[in-house]
Amino acid sequence: MRPASFSVFRPLSLKEAVGVLSENDDAKVLAGGQSLIPMMKLRVFSPPKLVSLQRVKEIQPKISDEGGYISINSLTTYEDIAHNGDIRQKLPALAKAAGEVADQQIRNRGTIGGNVCHGDSAANLGVTLLALGATLVIEGVRGERKAGIDGFHTGPFSVALEHDEVVKRFEVPYDNSSKQTFMKISKTATTWPMASVAVNISVSGSTVAKARIALGVAGPTVLRAHRAEAYLEGKSLSADVVAKAAELAVDGLNPPSDIHADSEYRAHLLKVLTRRSLESLEV
Incomplete structure (x- = not known):
């Protein structure tokens, strides 16, 4: 499909860009265009005006x-x-x-x-x-x-x-005690993930001092696994601790269903990715 017709502004500075946006309520920002343009072709979005940032020097x-x-x-x-x-x-x-x-x-x-x-x-x-x-x-x-x-x-x-x-x-x-990784599961390398997880922990000796676990395709937005994070703090990443944290990461979640995965399967993928991510960290 082709997108609906639209006009493009090409500001040279941030001041000019935000000024154009403030004067055009129906305009949408365009950066690299790798997400917006395909959705415009599908008519998911049909903004009549785009403000391209490609020339903005700052x-x-x-x-x-x-x-x-x-x-x-x-x-x-x-x-x-x-x-x-x-x-x-x-x-x-x-x-x-x-x-x-x-x-x-x-x-x-x-x-x-x-x-x-x-x-x-x-x-x-x-x-x-x-x-x-x-x-x-x-x-x-x-x-x-x-x-x-x-x-x-x-x-x-x-x-x-x-x-x-x-x-x-x-x-x-960043800090020198941080251990982190990102993992996803998708049908092919070029398709959107069915589920994704990013883990970032700070360690003190052999125990977790602080943890941040983020889940993708787990809800309407990216989400933090707060219960799993709190559980990990002060613990070593033993097999039992990792397994429990993975369970807590998806406890109460209701991920979206679509043609690629239903909610139950997607929750399973998120649990598996959380476990694998924690297991991959060298603490």
């Missing part, structure tokens, strides 16, 4: 180690993230998640900002950044603000941005 691809966190500009591509040395060393779950997005063509074009702000619970980077506790730096007509990734996803394809706001960059914390 958010061009850039990754930098700021001491305690990695800063990643919004137009940074999956490919840039997957192969960046600092990210591979300090945020290996993020490098893995980016490297497993769809195929090479999409990884060359798709961006971290577009992926997260699209608000799809199946997206690799959204679930991984939730586990990593990322902070978003956001620009709007009222100025700059920061927001934690927790609570940023508010519903299916819905995020906590005002219409005239754009995410400038992501600040992703």
